Amino acid sequence: PGFHHRYLSASIRVGPGVEALSGLMAEIKQLEPDVICLLAHQGAGAGLFGKLRDLIQRFPEIDVVIGGHTGQAVPEAFYGETLFTQAGAGGLRVGRVDLVWDTVRRKLIKQESRLQKIGTRFVASAPLKKALEPALGEARAHLGRPIGELRGRFARRVSGRNSGEERLIGRALAEMTQAEIVWWAKDRVRLQEGLLTEQGLAAAVPEDEVLVKV
Secondary structure: OOOOOHHHOOOOOOOOHHHHHHHHHHHHHHOOOOOOEEEOOOOOOOOOOOOHHHHHHHOOOOOEEEOOOOOOEEEEEEEOOEEEEEEOOOOOEEEEEEEEEEOOOOEEEEEEEEEEEOOOOOOOOHHHHHHHHHHHHHHHHHHOOEEEEEOOOOOOOEOOEOOHHHHHHHHHHHHHHOOOEEEOOOOOOOOOOEEEEHHHHHHHOOOOOEEEOO
């Protein structure tokens, strides 16, 4: 992907999903699995992250595909005989997949999936909120604590090159963890000029960074 930090991930090669699965599928088939289920951080629609439909057509032997990333809620869809489902985004739904396996014929005879809305019907617990308030107050005070001052602006991101903030944070993560590879992404990372607080830095640092120590 175009967002990864090339200078901290030179040994990683990212290729199309079809290419990666072509090498793995032969190994998987040798294991003679009853069911093949693919968990993929892509969807089945259009665009960069909607390539799963092409992948399913290329590998019809996959029984179930659970997608992600695109935020679409797909209770159940079939592409050929492959079941596709995706729970959406924001933790608003929980997905469930049911498979029926015929132990005599050793064959998958039924695939179905559905989504259960979580909703907002849960009422906040007043005793729990009261018990947590001191800790939450400490957290708010910590986040507002000044940790430095930014006296200038970093270079902005341009095509094929990370922004100054991204390079700084990537190098800091590598130094802190002694990792040789740092792979992370957060769109439009900007540190504001002036007083820098813990909260301001936390907003810029990725929540789902990937750190690999070799």
